[in-house]
Amino acid sequence: MKMTFRWYGKDDKIPLRYIAQIPGIDGVVASLIDIPVGEVWPISELIKLKDCINSYSLNFEVIESVNVHESIKLGEKSRDKYIENYKQTLKNLSNIGIKTVCYNFMPIFDWTRTNLAKPLSDKSTVLSFDYDMLKDLEPNDLFDIVKNGSADVVLPGWELDRLNEIEELFQKYKNINEENLWSNLKYFLQEIIPVAQECDINMAIHPDDPPWSIFGLPRIITCKENLQRLVDLVDSPRNGITLCSGSLGPRKDNDIPDLIRYFGAQNKIHFAHVRNIKSTNTYSFYETAHLSDEGNLDIYEIMKAYDDIGFKGCIRPDHGRMIWGEVGMPGYGLYDRALGIAYFNGINEAIKKAKNV
Ligand SMILES: [Mn+2]
Numbered sequence: 001m002k003m004t005f006r007w008y009g010k011d012d013k014i015p016l017r018y019i020a021q022i023p024g025i026d027g028v029v030a031s032l033i034d035i036p037v038g039e040v041w042p043i044s045e046l047i048k049l050k051d052c053i054n055s056y057s058l059n060f061e062v063i064e065s066v067n068v069h070e071s072i073k074l075g076e077k078s079r080d081k082y083i084e085n086y087k088q089t090l091k092n093l094s095n096i097g098i099k100t101v102c103y104n105f106m107p108i109f110d111w112t113r114t115n116l117a118k119p120l121s122d123k124s125t126v127l128s129f130d131y132d133m134l135k136d137l138e139p140n141d142l143f144d145i146v147k148n149g150s151a152d153v154v155l156p157g158w159e160l161d162r163l164n165e166i167e168e169l170f171q172k173y174k175n176i177n178e179e180n181l182w183s184n185l186k187y188f189l190q191e192i193i194p195v196a197q198e199c200d201i202n203m204a205i206h207p208d209d210p211p212w213s214i215f216g217l218p219r220i221i222t223c224k225e226n227l228q229r230l231v232d233l234v235d236s237p238r239n240g241i242t243l244c245s246g247s248l249g250p251r252k253d254n255d256i257p258d259l260i261r262y263f264g265a266q267n268k269i270h271f272a273h274v275r276n277i278k279s280t281n282t283y284s285f286y287e288t289a290h291l292s293d294e295g296n297l298d299i300y301e302i303m304k305a306y307d308d309i310g311f312k313g314c315i316r317p318d319h320g321r322m323i324w325g326e327v328g329m330p331g332y333g334l335y336d337r338a339l340g341i342a343y344f345n346g347i348n349e350a351i352k353k354a355k356n357v
Contacts, residue, residue: 001272001306001311001312001313001314001315001348002026002027002059002061002312002313002314002315003022003024003025003026003314003315003316003341003344003345004025004026004027004028004029004059004061004062004314004315004316005019005022005025005027005028005029005316005317005337005338005341006028006029006030006064006316006332006337007019007028007029007030007053008030008031008033008329008332009030009031009032009033009049010052011033012329012332013327013328013329014328014332014333014334016028016052016053016055016056016058017056018334019056019058019334020056020057020058022338022341022342023341023342023345024341024345025058025341026058026059026314027053027058027059027060027061027062027314028053028058028059028060029062029063029064029102029314029316030049030053030060030063030064031063031064031065031066032045032046032049037067037068037069037070038069038071038082038085039085040085040088040089040092041066041089041092041093042092043092043095043096046092046093046095046096047096050096050097060096060097060098061097061098061099061100061314062098062099062100062101062102062271062314063093063098063100063101063102064102064206064242064271065101065102065103065104065206066086066089066090066093066101066102066103067103067104067110067157068082068086068103068104068105068188069082069086070107070108070169070172072086072184072187072188073105073107073176073181073184073185074172074173074176074184075176075180075183075184075187076172079184079187079188083188083191083192086192087191087192087195090192090195090196090199090201091195091199093199093201094199094200094201098201099200099201099202100201100202100204100270100271100313100314101196101201101202101203101204102204102205102206102242102271103203103204103205103206104205104206104207104208104221105181105185105188105205105208105220105221106208106209106219106221107169107173107176107181107217107218107219108139108166108169108170108173108215108217109139109142109157109214109215109217110157110158110209111157111209111247112129112134112142112209112210112214113127113128113129113145113146114128114129114130114133114134114137114142114145115127115128115129115130115133115145115149116145116146116149116330116331117149117322117330118286120286120288120321124289124321124322124323124336125321125322125330126286126287126288126319126321126322126331127286127287127319127330127331128284128285128286128287129210129250129283129284129285129286130280130284131281131282131283131284132284134214139166139170139215140163140166143158143162143163143166146158149330170215173217173218176218177218178218178220180218181218181220182220182229182233185220185230185233186233186234189203189233189234189239190233190234193234193236193238193239194236196236196238196239197236197238201238202237202238202240202270202271202313203238203239203240203270204240204241204242204270204271205221205230205240205241205242206221206241206242206244206247206273207221207222207227207241207242207243207244207247207248208220208221208222208247209244209246209247210247210250210283210285211223211247211248211250211251211254212251212283222248222251223248223251223253223254224253224254224258224259224262227241227259227263231263231266231268237267239268240263240267240268240269240270241263241268241269241270241271242270242271242272242273243256243259243260243263243269243271243272243273244272244273244275244318245273245274245275245276245297245302245318246273246274246275246276246277246287246297246318246319247273249276249277249285249296249297250277250279250283250285252279252282256297256301256302256305257298257301257302257304257305258305260272260302260305260306260309260311261305261308261309264305264306264308264309264311265309269309269311269313270313271313271314271315272306272311272313272314272315272316273315273316273317273318274290274299274302274303274315274316274317274318274340274344275287275290275317275318275319275320275340276288276289276290276291276292276294276295276296276297276299277295277296277297278294278295278296279296287319287321287331288321289320289321289336289339289340290317290320290336290339290340290343290344291343299343299344299347300347303344303347303348303351304347304351307348307351307352315344317337317340317341317344318331318340319331319332319337320332320333320335320336320337320339320340321333321336322336323335323336
């Protein structure tokens, strides 16, 4: 597997030269965050981004994410225009050597949390999701939470100008149930996957985070059965998943090592996110350090499962805690994610050496 680190481009407070110093790092996962959703990503910008990353001897193979325009998720007439743009973006990405594209199909909201800086007992802070709290919130309250907790960084998916369209979007989603969303996803994949095939690009859907409905909106990429339904929508080796342990993990029926083996056996895992979470009740949880003892997930078993399937793709630590006085994008500081990589490297070395005994 190739160890990677998510980087938010030139405005990221973490410089590439620091990322290049993480032991065992292979590359970064990045995107063009300034391009509005639905527009074609210009090749000139992509070349600049790639050259910048490569100049630190870091590889650039994975895009996270090329987001899907709401009109595609809603199945509106205008979707065809956005699908054509998406295809052109895939072609441009292929031209600079991108091998994997992460995307998601969550209505309106990307990842959702009710607190971006929940203090743990050691005074580190983490992102958390409290279902009881969400029940009393309106969607615009969530934008306030994200704005106030984001250390003056605009978090992808939570751009404030989106607030203006929220009411209208909710109105449109009134007519969209889970089955409608599935059929809109199928329409999208039937168009996109043949192009991905030509471009030699793996499409890797990210699970919904958290993996259940919020504000009554349908969410479908949530569990083993639905992930299988996704890969069966369009039968192609290019139609796969980003297996995110922290997104799927809050659901008790999602056994992460089992999911890795099950979808790994079908060669459907194109990208891996590893992080830990701790549940506080059925629908509430907070993020923790990567260490198995800190959360619900057994990270050794997860890395063992990746080793068992001979995973060759890119893997990255997902969100980290904010520690050691670092100020930055919640979940995306340098220190705790670098600790995550050191931990994964240690586990991998132990797994490999134990096998040779
Ligand atoms: Mn993830």
